[in-house]
Amino acid sequence: MKKIYFLCITVILFSCELDKNPSPQVYSGNALGTTFQIQFFHENELEIAKQIDSTFTVLNQSLSTYIPTSDISKINHGDSTIVVDQQFVTNFNTSKQIFEITDGYFDPSVGILVNAYGFGPVKYNIQMNDKNIDSLMTFVGFDKVIMDANNHVIKKHPKTFLDFNSIAKGFAVDRLAALLDQLQVEDYLVEVGGELVASGKNLANNSSWRVGIDKPSSNETDQRELLQFIVQLENRAMATSGNYRKFKTDSLGNKFVHTINPKTGKSEASDILSATVFTKNCMTADAYATAFMAMGFDKTIDLIPKLEDIDVILIHAKGQEVETYISDNLADFIID
Template sequence: MRLFFIALLLIQFLSCKQEPQLVTLTGEALGTGYSVQFYSSERFDVVKKFDSTIAAINKSMSTYQPDSDISKINAGDTAIVVDTMFKEVLALSRKVYNATGGYYDPTVGILVNAYGFGPGKPLNVLDSAALDSLRNYVGLDKISLSANGRIQKENSAVYLDFNSIAKGYCIDRIGKMLEQNGVKNYLVELGGELLASGINLDKNQPWRVGIENIDAPINDRGYTAAVELDNKGMAGSGNYRKFRVDSLTGQRFVHTVNPINGLAEKSDILSSTVIASTCAEADAFATAFMALGLDKSKKVLEKHQDIEAYFIYATIDSSAVYMSKGFKNFLVN
């Protein structure tokens, strides 16, 4: 009789447990649009947890938020003790900085601001003398983290800017939040950058996403290829839409600033899409490849076979595609 009651209670429990249902969350965050799709059989306040994740990222490393930790550090506050997220992003930034020979560098922010792509005001005159002066404050080796969690600068003018990695990192944190709430199958997209885990249960296949066609009209984006992702992050960078024209000189500046020579100029890579184990890593490498150019990027990929890349690059009279050998394994036929 006792075993009968235990079995009956187990049957009742299992009958109450719902099959995983698709939940979709969309909106605006970090100045761009987002879409979160996941399957869950348990209810939890995903909106509250999502907003909390975004708020924590902003409080730690948003250069557009004056009271964030990174803004206070950039303003000269040496008493800020950075949080775990800040430490993780700094450590990953240093890893990619070393892997790319300094072509990925979050201290390039002072130049980004000078060109008018950051929260600061652009310089009225940006000649070679001004660039040479600003480059004295660029270099991740000019930043260190003390044992008590404080950022130490070689010079107070050194300016940290994690915008080229923070979005990817934010996506990774959202993925962790979902996993902590029992979610195994999800796709997180923020501003075109992605993190996928598990499968699309409705279609019983890996999550499928597209690589944007740079020749598509701004208001009618098309895709040049599709890939399948599982437990991978994907991020892209391109100069084909992000640029600024100086109103006085008519000179056109692209948003990718080369930290080595300080120039906001095009390389032969028009867009780079990277797949890596985390979206933050994909984000940082995609940015670096834009400055490295095709030949140097290929050499980096040869040494780091845990990341895969898809480049659209300029030829003499047109454009062409290069992809790393492993990237082909993600393509949808």
Template sequence: MSTMKNTYFYLLPITILLLVSCSPNPKYIRNSGFTQGTTYHFIYKSPKGEDFQKELEVELEKFNQSLSNYHPTSIISRMNHDDTSVMADLLFEACFMKAMEISAITGGAFDLTVGPLVNAWGFGFEDAQKVDSKTIDSLMQYVGYHKIKLENGRLIKNNPNIKVDVNAIAQGFAVDVISQWLEEKQIENYMVEIGGELRVKGINDKGTLWQIGIDKPIDGSSETDRELQNIVSLDNMSLSTSGNYRKFYEKEGIKYSHTIDPKTGYPVQHNLLSASVAAIDCMTADAFATAFMVLGLEKSIELANKLDYLEVYFIYSDSTSQYRVYASEGFQKMITE
């Protein structure tokens, strides 16, 4: 009997530039660590030079206790296991309502109930299954955002086997939560990044707008050999990038994308390689970046043109496998090189 080997690749699709200047401003505090199965980096100008890392990690833990599928006692985990005593808190409610809004706008391309499919393909919080058409068909009955609702603080599911998965929106929401906390401390210059989702305000320690590099979608590229497609300057904005080229697995020589189409149950196969979305709040940017990777290039451009609160940057491959870029008018103005 042969042994199947799965190889996973996880790298952030953006590069944060100017994290360390030659002469660091002493009032700019730098925090880094781990949360939600990934890394975080916070940089902020603290008026009194205070380092808030401990307090910020407390906020991150509160967030995880509400929305982490990896915490067995979190609100979302208990809801997924049909604990009838659990009630949604404000974090869960805000995340759920935004997710349902974006699900409706994208026609179900974004879907909180895609979790069983994500797990089956090996990208979720459970072990991968042996996937075939029968497996997918059996799981599709549990997929569909219209099959769940929040009523008086309780999650109502059409079927108890439905699982809610907020991984495609939670990191962006966590960025917003931390950003709001900093603003409540009268901090007006900051960069908050969790797992590649980020939000900035004001200026960096060199007195310029925060600059972010968008990576070229090169399979197998590493931290040392990654190449930048473009650099953008962000002014009080959030940025989220989703791409299939750095989060996939190989099984018996076949690459499987981590982006699962909720309507088919299968990993997407199209020429859109990377979707970057800029918006005021990171939760919105995060969810739409995922939805666009499901929709593909043409449908994503069509939808983005209807939403004046988004700016988009798509990297795709043409018929000759060359990289091409589509950038909305507003996003073009943010590109510095």
């Protein structure tokens, strides 16, 4: 999660009388180091900017590694007296479950490696060779971190650095969706940094919400212009992870992709180019999309049948070819 000192929320409110073709009320802006947009339909104009601001502020204070005074930053720097809030507890407990289910391929304790490769808030001036990676791996392992009955986080190794970036963005989507549910909004689409949850319909055209899945490409111009699929999203969450554009280059010219394998500590190219996960909530979709990138295609395909209410679109490399795996349950929701 990125450091945010303030939220820039652009509010565009449309008159929304539920006629034949109503226009959505739209809130959009910047938060968590990315952009967000909320579209919804309601018979009344709803002023929810303050609630949106509050949602992101609470999340930042709890989980942002880019804010030195956040709870997670204090914990990462060795403060064991912090009593974490419910936001933290939910992300921690869900992460524990997915860590165990994926046999450690989803691991928020990988933060020290995220920093070492140059993707995190703390910069290390070291070469990422086998010796240094092995040394850093001493502090990796979510099984070495527990939460006691009083909501204190206890780390076996003080240098273990927690980073919930791969689940918290999805959690933010879920919190915003919960806000709309509390306001009895039935038709909405919430998006934060490309992670989404949809409810009801897009009443502007009386159809399901439609969202695009990018075609993997290393060319950013092409990436913005080309979509692999358009998907009808109905009362479900969706999250996508990919490593084809996120990379760093060190002083020796070595390129490191954004996906880090928690098992090896290495920034590795996956045969999965893009993993899109559909399930009941966005934080779960977000976490599994990250895990599948690290697991690779074969391990992911083996795990999916064991998971409840998880469907996927996996764009993956097979030799020199690029192929797509689509869960059977999604066939009727794909628009060519």
